Amino acid sequence: MSASTRFCVAVHILAALALQRGKPVASEAIAASVGTNPAVVRRLLSDLARAGLTRSQLGKGGGAMLAKAPKKISLLEIYRAMDEPAIVAAPRSTPDQTCLVGRNVQPALRRVTDAAEAAFFDALAGANLKQIVKDIKADSIAA
Amino acid sequence: MSASTRFCVAVHILAALALQRGKPVASEAIAASVGTNPAVVRRLLSDLARAGLTRSQLGKGGGAMLAKAPKKISLLEIYRAMDEPAIVAAPRSTPDQTCLVGRNVQPALRRVTDAAEAAFFDALAGANLKQIVKDIKADSIAA
């Protein structure tokens, strides 16, 4: 997929929020760090809020904050919040249903790819935002 | 993203070849089963041949054949042959390098996503074409 970059940006956003320890951060400030448009950030924050990971405050001094402790936010939750398409995409044209292979390949393959995707998700489930933040700080000390 | 459909189609192609047990299959026949254009199939076969999974024969009665036994072709080999992009794509705009988060999020995140992608690949490495073919036949008997 072309894979989407939303997940990476979402983690960036959440890490930035975590480092502010509850102080609201405006979408414009986040966008400056990410290097994109504030509206893009707000769109992602909208998804993250829907997933219960952030909340926002309007008005002067407002912005986004984490809705849960970094330790309680797994990378899988973040990934899921982005509504990414499946890793292994099914072909767009439907195969010939009168053909033995055409009829049965996709389901047979899916059994394997479902398991592989599950392994991917399990690994994401085993990491959380706090670890990412810790890593970020470690890098900054090392430099 | 979006993820690409090439892998699924490649498995379809290889399964079709496996079921012919060495008899050359023309790209047109494969394309009919997949439901796409022969040139698309030939392009994928070109990648598969480069990876050592198939070979082709020109002229009348020619076509593609497996270059290895189905049992010896893991789904990971097929996936790799497709040169798919990384599952987790890095953002296209570079983050602000003067910012602690901007400098360090991506490498910190990659440590986790690399492990997750490895888990995905391990699962694919554990399955082979013969299993897919067996599944296809089983489905046909059940129906």
Next chain:
DNA sequence: GCAAATCGTAATAGAATTAGTTACATAAAT
């Protein structure tokens, strides 16, 4: 040798997805 079949690949066009931009109504803070 000749004709027919088939591949391999390039070039291009068409679709689909994704990110970026602009705009504006709404809500909160001072």
Next chain:
DNA sequence: ATTTATGTAACTAATTCTATTACGATTTGC
């Protein structure tokens, strides 16, 4: 009230993928 900031919609631009067309090269079979 004014200012600040969000949330979302509408649109544009960029990117990526698939499909199509075309054609030269190669092999088979007669």
